[in-house]
Amino acid sequence: MAIDRKRTAELLETIDNLFNHTVGEVLPSQAVQFMRKSIMGPALDEIRGLIANSRPPILFLAGRSGHGKSSLINALTGRLVAPIGDIRPTTPESTPYLVQFNERFSSWQVIDSRGVFESTRPDQAANRDPASILMDDLAKYKPDVILHVISATEIRNLAPDIQLFRDIQNRYQGETTSPIPVITVISKADTLGNPRNWPPEEMPHKAALIKEALDYFNTEILNITMQPINPNFALYGSRSQNPMQPGVIPVCALQDNLWNIETLQDFIGTWLPESSLLEYYQALQRKEQLRQISSNLINRFALIASGIGASPAPLSDFAALIPLQLLMIAFIGGLSCKPVSKETATEYLSAAGFNVAATSGLRLLSAQLLKLLPVGGWAASSTLAGSSTWALGKAAEAWFFGGEVVDPGHFKGQWSSSQADLLA
Numbered sequence: 001m002a003i004d005r006k007r008t009a010e011l012l013e014t015i016d017n018l019f020n021h022t023v024g025e026v027l028p029s030q031a032v033q034f035m036r037k038s039i040m041g042p043a044l045d046e047i048r049g050l051i052a053n054s055r056p057p058i059l060f061l062a063g064r065s066g067h068g069k070s071s072l073i074n075a076l077t078g079r080l081v082a083p084i085g086d087i088r089p090t091t092p093e094s095t096p097y098l099v100q101f102n103e104r105f106s107s108w109q110v111i112d113s114r115g116v117f118e119s120t121r122p123d124q125a126a127n128r129d130p131a132s133i134l135m136d137d138l139a140k141y142k143p144d145v146i147l148h149v150i151s152a153t154e155i156r157n158l159a160p161d162i163q164l165f166r167d168i169q170n171r172y173q174g175e176t177t178s179p180i181p182v183i184t185v186i187s188k189a190d191t192l193g194n195p196r197n198w199p200p201e202e203m204p205h206k207a208a209l210i211k212e213a214l215d216y217f218n219t220e221i222l223n224i225t226m227q228p229i230n231p232n233f234a235l236y237g238s239r240s241q242n243p244m245q246p247g248v249i250p251v252c253a254l255q256d257n258l259w260n261i262e263t264l265q266d267f268i269g270t271w272l273p274e275s276s277l278l279e280y281y282q283a284l285q286r287k288e289q290l291r292q293i294s295s296n297l298i299n300r301f302a303l304i305a306s307g308i309g310a311s312p313a314p315l316s317d318f319a320a321l322i323p324l325q326l327l328m329i330a331f332i333g334g335l336s337c338k339p340v341s342k343e344t345a346t347e348y349l350s351a352a353g354f355n356v357a358a359t360s361g362l363r364l365l366s367a368q369l370l371k372l373l374p375v376g377g378w379a380a381s382s383t384l385a386g387s388s389t390w391a392l393g394k395a396a397e398a399w400f401f402g403g404e405v406v407d408p409g410h411f412k413g414q415w416s417s418s419q420a421d422l423l424a
Contacts, residue, residue, distance in 0.1 A: 003051065003335065004339070005051055007341060008047065008334075008340050011327070011330055011340055011341060012047060014342065015040075015326060015327045016044065018326070019036070019323040023322075039304060039305065039308060039324060043304050043327060043328075044327075046301070047331060050278065050331075054276075056098070056106070056109045056279050057145075057276035058111070058145075058276070059076070059108065059109070059144065059145055059268070060110075060113065060137070060180075061073060061111065061112055061149055062113045062134060062146055062148055062149070063150055064154075064161070067150055068188055068253055069082075069149045070082035071084055071187070072147065072149055072251070072253045073097070074253070075251070075253035075261050076110075076261065076264070076265060077108065081110065082097065082110075094111055095112045096112075097111070101283040104282045104285065104337075105282065106279040106282040106283040107279060108283060109141070135172070139172075144271070144272050145181055145182075146165075146180050146182045147182075147185050149187050150184060151186075151187055151188045152187065152210075155186065158221070159221060162222065180244075181243055181244060181246050181271045182244060182245055183246060183248075183271070184247070185248075185250075186213060186214065186217065186249065186251070187250075187252075187253060189213075189252050192209040193209045198257065211235045214235065214237070214248060222248070225241075226238035227240075229249070229263060229267060236263045237249035237250065237264075246271060247267055249264045265286075266289075277289070277293060278293060281293070282337075285337060287337070287401055290335045290336065291397065293335055294331075294336070297331060298328065298332070298390060298393035301324060301327075301328045301390075302393065302418075303386065304324065305385040305386050305390075308382060308385040321385060325389055325392055328389070328393050329345045329396045330342065330344050330345045333348065338400065348396050348399050352405060387412050390418065391408040391409065391411040391412040391415065394411040395408040395410070395411060
């Protein structure tokens with residue numbers, strides 16, 4: 001499961017009703033208006049923004065036909081998306097794919113470009129300069145990342161290709177002021193030396209050949225200072241400080257012999273805009289990266305809760321924050337690939353030691369949640385509202401992402417340093 005837009009809308013409506021029938025009935029009207037405008041309003045908008053602004057990542061694969069672009073698309077998505085041709089170029093023009101991950105409520109847009117510098121043309125290929133087609137496609141699709149796919153055995157022969165991409169990058173940046181990162185993918189790493197000597201982790205000579213090809217490409221072709229992506233395994237790829245050419249990663253995209261694809265997937269994610277991260281990582285079920293999105297959400301909700309100190313009417317305790325905190329818990333669970341629902345919040349409360357088997361309504365669920373606050377009966381203040389919300393969020397995050405039951409009080413003391421970082 002993952003964050004479903006339909007269930008999200010239903011949960012937002014439920015939380016809004018909870019606010020009306022609990023907070024709205026016990027607080028003075030002036031305080032209710034303040035809470036709706038300054039606390040619940042921003043919290044609901046935060047979730048709506050996360051969902052409404054979320055979009056599919058746009059990946060653009062370029063390079064010569066036969067170098068493995070289509071195979072790489074299939075490997076990255078884990079689906080048979082693009083047809084594969086073994087001899088003649090099969091891509092007459094750039095082909096867009098909207099790859100659906102229905103069970104994860106996500107999709108990617110992937111563009112398989114036609115090859116450049118072809119000695120033969122695909123069937124029905126347009127009689128145009130491939131470089132012009134490539135430039136037009138970038139303007140049309142506005143990709144987040146370009147993957148320049150180069151066969152491992154051909155890296156010494158492709159200086160014109162590299163220069164072409166640099167020229168196109170500079171031209172595109174000049175026209176749009178938005179540079180597109182080009183990640184070089186050295187495909188078919190298994191074909192260096194004897195293909196039967198595989199995987200490289202078990203074949204020192206194969207590993208040396210891949211590392212040699214990587215070093216040659218970085219120093220002789222790109223002429224860029226690189227550092228290993230993984231210091232413990234230098235053959236997994238290199239990264240640079242150049243945002244237009246951030247990395248070079250070798251892979252094998254054979255369906256039954258995939259290698260280093262996860263490294264590439266993770267590296268792509270570091271260069272995607274924030275608006276595309278949710279769908280990208282949900283599709284991959286990457287809990288580590290989804291947890292980072294969760295942490296960002298907790299920080300935002302804690303800052304929103306801190307605004308309670310500005311209430312024009314006194315708030316006697318933290319019951320007023322319960323709808324906001326229930327919403328936060330449900331979404332933390334959703335980011336951990338559980339359904340976004342009241343039941344997900346109930347799961348956390350049950351794990352935390354409360355008997356929620358008979359809790360059929362959100363009012364009773366709210367009463368249980370109030371017991372979890374690090375200190376009961378506090379007079380509401382900016383600092384305590386923020387710290388309690390943040391601590392509760394981190395405790396829920398520890399459960400949903402790590403299966404750990406941690407008392408929210410354990411995190412309360414960490415809020416001041418986290419708040420300072422957020423406001424810096």
